[in-house]
Amino acid sequence: ARDDVAFVPGPENDSFLTGNMYTLAASPSDRIAMTWSKQYGGVVRLHGVLGVKQHVLLISDPAALRRLFSSSSSFDLSSRNLASFKSLFGPGIAAVEGADHQRQRRVIAQALTPIEVRGMLDPVQAVSKNLRSALRKTLLESNPNGPTQLDMLDWARRVALDSLTMFAFGVPIHAIDAPEKIHDILHTFDAMLEDCLGKSSTLKYFLRETAVAGIYPSLLGIALTDPTFFRSMIGATKRLGEFSKWVRATRAEQDGSGNGNDILSLLAKSKAPTEKANKGESKYKLADDEIRAQIGMVLFAGHDTVSTTLAMFLTDMGRFPEVQAKLREEILAKQAEVGGEDVPFTQEDYESMPYLNAVLKESMRLNPALGQTFRTNRSDDVLPLSEPIRGTDGKMRDQIAVSAGTVVVVDIASSNRRKDVWGDDADDFRPERWLKEDAVLPLTKTPGVVYGSVLNFLAGNRTCPGWRIAVLQLQAFICDLILGFRISQVPGVDIIREFHGVTIPKVHGNPVRGGEVPLVMEAL
Numbered sequence: 001a002r003d004d005v006a007f008v009p010g011p012e013n014d015s016f017l018t019g020n021m022y023t024l025a026a027s028p029s030d031r032i033a034m035t036w037s038k039q040y041g042g043v044v045r046l047h048g049v050l051g052v053k054q055h056v057l058l059i060s061d062p063a064a065l066r067r068l069f070s071s072s073s074s075f076d077l078s079s080r081n082l083a084s085f086k087s088l089f090g091p092g093i094a095a096v097e098g099a100d101h102q103r104q105r106r107v108i109a110q111a112l113t114p115i116e117v118r119g120m121l122d123p124v125q126a127v128s129k130n131l132r133s134a135l136r137k138t139l140l141e142s143n144p145n146g147p148t149q150l151d152m153l154d155w156a157r158r159v160a161l162d163s164l165t166m167f168a169f170g171v172p173i174h175a176i177d178a179p180e181k182i183h184d185i186l187h188t189f190d191a192m193l194e195d196c197l198g199k200s201s202t203l204k205y206f207l208r209e210t211a212v213a214g215i216y217p218s219l220l221g222i223a224l225t226d227p228t229f230f231r232s233m234i235g236a237t238k239r240l241g242e243f244s245k246w247v248r249a250t251r252a253e254q255d256g257s258g259n260g261n262d263i264l265s266l267l268a269k270s271k272a273p274t275e276k277a278n279k280g281e282s283k284y285k286l287a288d289d290e291i292r293a294q295i296g297m298v299l300f301a302g303h304d305t306v307s308t309t310l311a312m313f314l315t316d317m318g319r320f321p322e323v324q325a326k327l328r329e330e331i332l333a334k335q336a337e338v339g340g341e342d343v344p345f346t347q348e349d350y351e352s353m354p355y356l357n358a359v360l361k362e363s364m365r366l367n368p369a370l371g372q373t374f375r376t377n378r379s380d381d382v383l384p385l386s387e388p389i390r391g392t393d394g395k396m397r398d399q400i401a402v403s404a405g406t407v408v409v410v411d412i413a414s415s416n417r418r419k420d421v422w423g424d425d426a427d428d429f430r431p432e433r434w435l436k437e438d439a440v441l442p443l444t445k446t447p448g449v450v451y452g453s454v455l456n457f458l459a460g461n462r463t464c465p466g467w468r469i470a471v472l473q474l475q476a477f478i479c480d481l482i483l484g485f486r487i488s489q490v491p492g493v494d495i496i497r498e499f500h501g502v503t504i505p506k507v508h509g510n511p512v513r514g515g516e517v518p519l520v521m522e523a524l
């Protein structure tokens, strides 16, 4: 088949074994991807891992991404990702493709409509209030008269886990009150992601990548060549199994279900036959093993993504104290308007705070929890370009033929910073850009996304189905934290993001396993 990928300009090969892929994975804060996309444009040819596929395309061009995310696209999660998800979680939404995926998505989308998400507000707010009082107590105990330095990534993980287990599974886990009791589950994924996907060394990266790509797929082969990777996968699978058992046992104690409004209860309803069931309706139901598989899947997709986003938001509040002060003013004014501290905000209240949403979108735009995600095409495809490129053969091309099986990196980080879309100050933190009348970007400029034209929740057939509840949680946590605390940077501490499949924030120059976000917190 015709294939233009080899003619797309890109960087020199970095390594015989890992091409440019380890450089990409090991570069903090998505920096190298953004450097390449600035240097070479919206499509960049990378050298792949030896033996897996010679060339890889790094894409931030909006026209190419629109094609990639369109309904007729041949691109989907790579089979290597599908297989790893399947062995970790079972046949859940991110482990299946084609008709099975469509059916599962339909059911899961029904559990996360605007109406269902509205019903999840109470538990989310209860957890958020608990965070505020536990944090206040900790601060007063450690320094009654002033500020204290805390790892806010740890607190973000705890609040995200408490909130998720309530709205998704209908069971309380008490990560805020007793993190030591659930340490394993709290850290299942950050540990696994670091061991399995993180930066380590070129050789280890090579062994892992070729293992998951099925070059030597036997468990024994993986165990022998990369014991850390092997142990970590086995450990995560075991903890997930225990967690899922605990969820089901706790729900059984609570009269066989959660509160009725959580994702699991809603999924279970999809299984129950209705009297009016039309012919063919069963194709929109989930089997028991599929429902079970969603427990681990949702824990994976909805925990570290939210905690990283929140921790980076708080980091930005430390970096930009004037933004923090202005945001606090807006939330205080809204609180007075609705009747004071004791009246909880509604979803409309959160939505009607323009500065809150502008700051959240701006922080997410610059700090995506997933800076990259990987795809392969199931059949030959052609990607149009928003601006033509000159190939390494000297020919101008306004589209690129991509033969089946090509690995594509969706460059979310660079897409969120394109100057032709966001303006010359695309790299700057400037929430005001969202307040202008023309802030709504024309869809022709972006790949068609659910939340404010940023690509954080992706687009297309695997757009994050949890984006509404993710945003609602972030709005609630942010309001409580900004009202309750003054947040400052720790002098000399710079936070970077390491990419391990999901981003883990760390201290520049002194990265610890699992990450941390030290901030100076003061109760107001």
Ligand code: HEM
Residues within 6 Å of the ligand: 077, 093, 094, 105, 168, 297, 298, 301, 302, 303, 305, 306, 309, 369, 370, 373, 374, 456, 457, 458, 461, 462, 463, 464, 465, 466, 467, 469, 470
């Ligand atoms: C700020 C928080 C979040 C971010 C940035 C985020 C981002 C994403 C992205 C980029 C994907 C697509 C991954 C890919 O296909 O390569 C995704 C998928 C998914 N997300 Fe989220 N997510 C967030 C929160 C949540 C929450 C809270 C839930 C749970 C309710 C959730 C559930 C899912 C599920 C189930 C998928 C798989 C969808 C599929 O394969 O069709 N996410 N998310």
